Each structure stands twice: as structure tokens, then as C-alpha cells.
Amino acid sequence: MSTITEHEESTIVSEEEKPQEQLNGEDLHSDNKLTRYDSMDIESGKLGRRYHHGGGATKSGEWAVVLQLAFQSLGVVYGDIGTSPLYVYASTFTDGIKDKDDILGVLSLIFYTITLIPLIKYVFIVLRANDHGDGGTFALYSLICRYAKVGLIPSQEIEDQNVSTFQLQLPNNRLRIASKLQTKLENSNFAKYFLLFATMLGTSMVIGDGVLTPCISVLSAVGGIKESASFMTEDMIVGASVAILIFLFMVQRFGTDKVGYSFAPIICVWFSFIAGIGIYNFFRYDPSVIKALNPMYIVYYFKRNKERAWISLGGVVLSITGTEALFADVGHFSVRSIQISMCTVTYPALILAYTGQASFLRKNNLFVADTFYKSIPGPLYWPMFVVAVLASIIASQAMISGTFSIIQQSLSLGCFPRVKIVHTSTKYQGQVYVPEINYLLMLACVCVTLGFRTTEKIGNAYGIAVVFVMTLTSAFLVLIMIMIWKTHILLIISYVLIIGTIEIVYLSSVLYKFDQGGYLPLAFAMILMSIMYVWNDVYRKKYYFELDHKISQEKVKEIVDHTNSQRLPGLAVFYSELVHGIPPIFKHYIANVPALHSVLIFVSFKSLPISKVPIEERFLFRRVQPKDLQVFRCVVRYGYKDVRNEQEPFERLLIEKLKEFITEDYHIGSEMICTNVDEVQNEGELVEDVVQCDNELVSVKREEAIERDVEYLDKAWQDGVVHLVGEHEVVAAKGANIGKRVLIDYAYNFLKKNLRQSNKVFDIPHKRMLKVGMTYEL
Template structure:
């Protein structure tokens, strides 16, 4: 089924020549909710938005909201050398919080969501709607007419966007570059989601030894493993329940740290408020030189987890994140940092344990009592939650865009569609976190460059946002340049500081991310090669008629649904099927499951039908289109829905074709009844099981990727029929080998 040229709405004669279901379906969505409607965008009720804002406190801000526990101690590793260094570091913290999480994410990046969904893949899919940058050639003109696609072609007056669109579409290097940084950003978030629980829990439980010094390090490690097991076990309950469970705890936490900060300001030193003058940052660097630059690795911890606001956007909505950040998180953590700085002006020797010693209480006999250990444990669990939710959300998008092996996606809330849980991924991340905990047992080396994943994601988001601003938003170049210069420069400075400790342990999160990125790239690479291989060997429509006319081929009762990834032409596995089993069902449909680069596709626009061959053959092609947050129907529901739409297509086909009304009505009724009768005789699902191997003469690298990496992932992760929920007793699998 080749893509057709775009058609103008003012050409009704040309529309009547079409014999597919596109226009009939597209006209039925006027009353459907568009992407991001309801709870997912700002059009939801304020009560629901406030409810989501409350949930987001427990999910999104666990990491960034608990960073006051360790920022000063991580920044002043060798103690406070000059009293005004506190003013310089506090100024850095405040303006870092204002610049990156608030200005960049809350007020700019969140608005670049893909109809309610965030993360690096949401930016990539948004770009791919304005320019054909995807490497799988499954683009169809009909996709842009989906009511929720929300894309306006660049006009001749906007030459900037048109020029960039042409450059991206004509440059293979640009396509590969955009895809590479997208999967790198995704891998960094997943790597952070793997390491954050291990580092946080191990660090928190280590504090128990202050109260129970008889514990050995090995016992601390096994306690950490037990907590990790609980943390990953509760993920199956979903963001909805987890958010409501953690939100009250985090809300109380924010109230307490804000109150403690105000108390310390009033009691110790109100002059610390001078830190709002950025001149103290300049003086800090002038006074300390290289040491000040190295200390940025500690300062950046104040925004660790900020990228979760965008990654977790699909779980909530823009307004909910904006409310919770500006009204709850920022005032609370800013007051806490200011209060700690005021305390340290009087007691600089306590910088190693500033947070707990600055809490107003009876004089403490020890640096930290038992309640500190409990706070640390809660902090570890809650901080990990933000990154896990973000990893699930982003990976679900990568999965549907063909960039990750098939895994199960469970939508955990009936009210909020973006809240997902991936059981297999949860297990793999949990196993990796436990392995890191058991293998390293301490966080000394791992924590040296803890923010490397986070700052890399910040930088990747800035680069992708620049393309979005030019291509989709069509922002004036001066504003785009200002955005890129301001945020790009700040992130580069922080990244350079963190990389200075790369060899001291910072390589671990980076290596984790590179491994994940390599797996994603290998899967997508072979996926693209396989698609091109099938496309080049697709069976011509004229040859189909010859196959059906063969004497040894008979038509059998029932409906046959042959699944294929091709959206153009007849898959080559059909030839093999007929050669091995020379029979074709009375009603035969070539079905392609296609994921569009948008979150959701309205139900009336789900299917595109087109007849293959003459009416008497009763062979059709169907493309079932889903957004990357849509849930696949259960097999019986899918088949019923498909056949209902097929009958509607037959009716619309007759209407578009013209002819005597009474005769057309009779023919339509007979054809629809035939479909019902054959469906009652049984629906059989047919699927090509392709074994992919590297062709003779391939390079060593290609053989390794195709035969080993891709083969291993395909064998050990979710099979196609399981992903489509097809029962084995109704499935016929046809084996075929592709040498690519």
C-alpha cells in the first residue's frame, strides 16, 4: 500500500476516487477528546489538577526535594575556608534552582510536551511530526490527517522552518544524530533510575551504624538489599497509589524544612540573604579558582532529579507540575538552603552534617540521632521513586517507537492514562540495583560524579529543544540563540566539573547508560534493516491475484488476520505461508500495527482499510494505528473492533464508488453478512516468525550485532504474539529467515 500524494479538501472529485476508510473515519472524531484532553492537560478541572499536583509532590520531587541533606557537605569537602564562601555557594544554589528547574523546565520545556507527554522521546516524536526524520520508512500521508496529529506544514513565509525541515529530511547524518542523542538521553535517565536506588538506599542505611555501631558493613548491605526489594515490589501498584502514599510524607517534609530554614535565618544570621546578589558568585570563583570549579559537582546536586518533572509529565499535567514546583518545592528548599547557610555562618565546623545539626532541638550529644537514620531511609526510598517513574514513562515511548525490545506495559490508573508500569523493566532495574549494592558495598567511588547522568540529560534536552523551537514553534532566531547560549553554557560548566571526577567513579553511571544505549541502538538498527528487507521483497498486488488463482490454493472458511510490520505492500511471508499451507481464508486481512509519533489515536481513526485485488477475492489491507501511550486491545476485542470497521469500510466503499443506490445497498448487505458468517466460523491469527541473520560477507561488527545482540534480546524478551495477547490455540506461526 504505497503512500499517496496529499489531497486538498477542495478536491471532492479526487476524494470520491478513494476506496479506503480514511475519510469516513476522520469525519467521526469531532466529538472525540483530542490528545492531552481531560486530565492530561490544563483543560482539566482545577480540583483534578490540584489532586495531580498533590500526587506529583510524592513522585516527582523525591530527589530534588531531599537534596538539602547533602549539598553543603558535598560542596565543602575540605571545610569552609572563607566566611563569604557561604554567600557564593548559596547564591550558586539559588540561581541554579531558578535557572534550570524553574525557568528552563517549568516555564519553557514543559510546554514542548507531545500533547501531554514529556521526556526526550516526546521531543523526538514532536520533531518527527514536522520533519521525516525516522529511519523506518513507514510514513503515510494519511498520518498527518489524523485529527490529533496537530501539525501545520511550514508556509512559504516561514522559510526558516522550511529550510530546517529540508535539511533534516535530506541529511542521514542529522537523522542519526537526533536519534542518537535521544536514546542517549533516555539511557541516561534509565541509568540514573538504576543507580539512584542503590546509591541512595546504601547511603541511608549506612547511617544506621551511627545508632547501632555493632552492625557490620555486610549487614548494612543486606539491609539495603531488603529495602530495595520492598521499593521495587511496590512499583506494581502504580504511580497513582504510590503518589498518594508518598505525597503526605513529602508534604510534611517540605513544611518542616521550610520552617527549619526560617528559624535558622531568624536566630543565626539574616544577612545571608545578601546571597541574592550574584556578585558573590564572581567573588567566590575569584577567591577559590579551580577549587570553586570543582565544587560545582556538589552544587549541582541541588537539582538532581529536576529532569523528572519533564519525564513524569505524562503521569500528571503541566499545570499540576507548575503549581507544585512554584508553590511548594522552590520556596521550601530555598528557605532550607538559606537557613543552613545562616547556621554555618556561626558553626562552620559542622558542615559535614549541616542539615540535622541545624534542626532546632535539645542539644544533641551525637552528630545524628536515630531519627536521622529514619529520615535518611525515607529520603532514599522517596528519592528513588522519581527516577523510577521517569524511567517507566520514557521507556514506554521508546518501546512503541521501535527503539527497545518488546516488554509488557501496564497502565496502572483508569483515571490518568500516562501512569504506566513495566514489570520486566522493573525487574531488570531492580536486579541491577541489587547487583551494584552487593558488588560495591560502599558509595565512596560511585558518588564522586553522581550527577553525570542528570546533567547530560539537561544538555540533551537543551539541544532537542533548540530544534523544536526552530521547527515547531518557529521562534525568532535571536530568542533561540539566547535560550541555547544561556542554558547550554550553564550546563556545560556543570558537566565539565562533574567529568573532572570521571575516573574516580563517575564512569559507572556513564557505562551503565552506554550499555543501555548500545542495546537500544542495536535493536533499532536491526529493526530498520529488517523493515527495508521486507519492503524490498514485498509481493506486488498483481502477483497476489496469480497466487489466489493457483489450482492448489483453496479458500477455507473463516477470517484470517496476517500480522506484518509493513504498511506498504504484501509481506514476503505470505508467499511462504501459501507454499507450506496452500489455503487462504475466505476473508483475509493483512494487518499492520503502526505506532504514530503522538500519544494517542482516537478510536474512530484507529484503522485504515484498503481492498487488495478484485471484490470477489475479499482480501484487504488494514493499518491499525496507535499512539505511544495507547493500550492494545485484548485479542477478541481487537478482532471484533476490526471486523466492525471492515464492514463499515465496505459500506463506505460502495458509497464512494457510486452506482444504483438500491443495488449498492444489496451488495453491501450481502458483503457484510458474509464477513459476519465467516467470523462466526472462526478467526485465525497468522504471524511470520522471522529469524534474522547477517548476510554472508558482513563485517564482524554487523554479525555481532545481528546474530548475537539482537538474537539474544529477541529470544529472551517478550514474543510478538504475547505482546499482542494472541492465544496459542488461535495462532499459526510461519517461520522464515531473513539474511540482511
């Protein structure tokens, strides 16, 4: 491998793009003007106007579809929060119940926590912040990136704003505060890094949640067997839980479509059981717990218990575990369907379940450690045990599927090493499976279950992961309220004072148990964030290096013209992540292999801060002048939920879209010529016949040129396609400090060598792939 260094003499492209306002305002009917810019604004504007559509909101009249989606959402979204009654009271009263009125205080806390956080905050506020139907931390980050230029890679182009799913619908009032905040974010490198850091932290915590949810749910459900099978020891319960967890992860390869969507009836039975048992216990034991609707019982609870009451909040917060799934999984369904299922099924069932358990504990406070199973009427015990185990598996499935989606989103933004993404469903686009991550999650779950053994310690860890993500979501939401929604300042202050204060109090409580297992999600997050930081930092350095050493179109023409040997029959596709210009790998390839194929296509993969890019708007082309070179640039744009080259004929699609571009390119050129002739026509009537003759001549010449170029492309495709992939070796530059050398030479290269290469990720055929080795000194 030869080396390109930053000190090497190389051609730097001076293709500076003009500001958006200036470009939009220019007369673009000039071929000379068009070739001055390294931009694809003309074609993208045409696509944006042709394929524009709305944000994908559910039609109000399709109630049958909405209700069907609401039913299906029960099996995917609510497994985690729905199984919380298994362990909430046990985790709250870890030292037993000292005063019966404490039960009323805790029930009041649970009631208002579920009402304010999952119901009001998520169902009625956060779900509005979806990104064309998709939710999660990356959806919030993508909205902010689209409104303010806070991305750390300089790949935001004017033409990307023409993608139909890119556009934001913005109100026009209260612009002053929004404009100030936008300017501060765009001008502050600290703010850009902090937003990316917060996004990484939030996603890392959700992945940690994906580890802890299976552990605590399965262990809680299986632990109930000791009520009727006294011979079961703790070791046997832990062993059975581990076996279920291993089985759960082994079936992930079949996909969420097969594993998850059939679970809705089971969750419906689960909610019916816990609601019915709640009503039974409420009337049988102590209907007076209805007094807990008075929030003063919370005040009395804190007066009596002081610090112990504050510590117990770490158990109460477990009643809202899995709430983030309401937002993260909205892309599988719709906002309206989630709202219906939460308000009509999940919320009432949970309130009835916790109320019934509180009534039972008022008369049987010694059974607080096994509240759930002790409160079940005898004849229903075994049916409830079976449903509880099944529901806990479903709860695990929701977070595991969410983890796969998060990894896919992180990968698209250059924040995670390349791993294999398997699209498991042709019907549901967002359902993916990541083999490496699946087995790492399984190993982590088994280790946590064997190491902690009880739900109490796992619950301490679980609470931190849950509250951290909620707090970060609120922080992002406040930015969106100010900049995008232009919400009234008094409403924003009210949100921060009410919701923000509650979450901060809960966060302080769960952090108190840091040394009792609470360190686990933070340890997971630190490991994941270290991986994300190393990969993203070197990813950005590589991008800037290629940007500084890109090749101008004039240099490409010179290279092609001076290639010693003739053009080879066939088509060559050069892959690169560089969006601006042609990557330096081309010059390196020619220096070592002085031969070129008859058609060259430089393909750049670009991730946009949107969830999905419609297939009609995915490919943007630009021809390297002059036309007889048969050299093209192509930017392939993906959203963070799009699947790259998985179950789609990428090569065929690329050729078809290139043919469409060639046709449109000639049409645009002829329109410009005709426009200039029409200007001559206006000067007098004497040239009218000549104009008509010229127009006909232009049309004939255009069709001949289109047919010739399309046939030339077809022949090159039939002669064979070679895929050229850069095999970049990245090393720290001479004189780099020790931190940079450790980061690049050891940490990054370790990750790169132990994970999949780009050809495996993009499914490039091995028989037609050629790797071009280069060394980048960063």
C-alpha cells in the first residue's frame, strides 16, 4: 500500500458552494453556470416537486386500520410497562411496610407518575415530535439537525432539502427566540458535540435497558413458581430464567414480524387478568384505597418517612419502565393507534392492577415481597403464572427489537462500527435483526442474571436507565418546542417545572442506589459510548481527510485523457462516503492500474437526518464534463431507518436511475438551448421559421444522443461490472500525541479488524469486487 499524507502535493477542489439564498435566486438557464457548482440542486428540485408528499399522518377516516394497529401495538409496545406490576411494590418497600398509610402514599405516587409521564408527556406531547411517523432519540436529534445545522460532518446540501420527507412544517409566530437559539447552536462547537454526546448517551441507555428488561421481567415471572412449588430453590429459578433468556435470543433471527406481532392476544389476556384481579382485590380487601387520588397522601408519606420515602422513589419509577417504547416504536404503527391503545387498555388496566395490589397489602402487609402472586385468587394462580411468563418474554422482545433499531440508526450516522443489518420482514420496513448484537445481548443478560440473581438489585440498575432516557428526551423536546414548534414560553416553563422537576427528583433517587447495582447501566453506557466515540471521531477525521484531498473534475478529465491504455469494456463502480467531489482513491487506483472501464460511476452513500428517503428520491446523479468521458457521480441518500442494499437489487436500480438521469439531462440541456433561441425570436418575426427548424433539429439530435448513451451504458453493463472498494488503513500521523495514537492505531483498528468490512455490509458480490488499498495518516 502506498501512503497519502496531508503534506503530499495533491489537487484540492475549489468548488465552493454559494449560500442557499444566492443559489435559489440565480438564473440557472445556463450550462456554464451549472457546471460551476458541485451541486445536484436542479435534479433534486425536480424530484422534490414531482414526488412531494406529506408527513405520512394516518387518515382520519381509516378507523378500521387505526383500530387494527392499536390492537397490534399491545403486543409490541406495552410488554415492558405492562409487566411492571410483577415487581413495583416489592422494589418500593424493600424494608417492609412500617405504616399502612404508606401504601396510600405509594399508590398515589404510582397513579400520578403514570398519569403525568406515560400518559400526558409521551402520549399527548412527545408523540407529536415524531419524524414522519418515526420516534426515538434519533428522531428528536434528526429534527434538530434539519432545523439547525448542528451536524459535525459537512454533508448538508441544498438539494437534500428537496426530499419530501426532509421538509418541516413550521409555524410563523414567535420566531425571535427560535432564531436566537438556532444561531447559538449553529455557532457553538460545544453545543454540536454536546447534542451528539447526549444522543449517544440516550441510545446507550436504551441499549442498557434492552439488557436489563429481559433479566428483571423473566426473573420476576419465573420467581412466582415458588409460591406453589416450595422445592424450587433460588438456583433453580435462576437456571430456569437463564434457559428462557437463551431461548428468547435464539429465536430473534426469525424477526419481530413472526416473534412479536402474534403476542398481542397474550398481552390482551394479561391486561384483562391484572385488571380483573385488581377489581376483585379492591372490593374484597379495602375499597378505601380510593383515597389515594388525593395527592396530599404523597405529602404525608414524605413527612413520615423523609429520606426513606425519597429512596423508595427508585421502586416507584419502575412502574413506568418501557415508557420510551411508546415513542421509539411509533414507526411500526401510528400516533393515533398508540394513543387509543394506551388510553383505552393499558392505562386503565395498570391503574386497576396497582389499586388492587394496594388494597391487598392494606390487609396483608407482610406479603409485600411477593405482592403480585400472593394477591392472585387460588384458582387463577397457574393460568396467571403461565400468562406472566409469556408476558415477560414479550416485554423482553420489545426492548430487544428496539435495540436492533437503535444500532441501525447509530450505524447510519457513523456512530457505530459496521455490523450486519438483516431486514427480517418484507411487510414491515423497520424490523431488523443484528446477529452480532443479538449474541452480545444474550451474553450480557445471562451474566447479569447469574451475577445479580434477585430482582431487587436488577431493579436498582433498571431505574437509572429508565429515568436517564426520559430526562434526555425532555431536554431534546424543550429544544424542539422552542425552535420548531414555536411553543409559547409559558407552556414551555410549565412543562419544565412540572415534568422536568418530577424526572429530576426520580433521577436523584435512582442515583442514590448507584453502589447497589445502579452502576450497571452506566457501565454499559460508558462501554458503548467509548465504542461510539472512537468510531465516530475517526470516521469524521477520515471524511475531512478525503475532503481535503478530493479530485476536481478538471483533474478527472486530465487523468482519463492521459491514461496510457485504452478504455476497457465494462462498467466500474467506485464506492466512497465522500459526498463533495471525487475521492482520492481514484487517483491512487490509476497510478497503480493505468486502465479505465468504458463507464465510471463514483457512488457515495450519504445518511440524511430523516427516517426514510423515498426510493424515487434516493439517487442523485451528476455527469462529469465533457459528456463523452462517460464518468458519473452518484449520491445515494438513506435515512436512518432505511436498509442499505438488503433485499433490493441495488446494481440494477443504479443503472435504471442512471438511464433516467441521462434522459432528463439531455432534456434539460435542450430546454436551455430552446430558451436562448426563443429570446432571439422575440427580437423580430423574420427568424420565426428558423426557430421552428432549430427546435425540430434539437429534438432529433437529443433523441439520438439519448439512445446512443443509453445503448453505450447497456453494453458496458452487459460486458461486466467491477465494484471497487477502498480498503483504507488508518494510522496516526507522525508526531501525533499519545492519545491520538491510542485512539486511531489501537482502539479504532481493533474495532475495524474484528467487525465486518464494507463489502459484507453492502452485499457487494465477491467475484466482481476489487479492493484498492490506501493508507491515511490522520
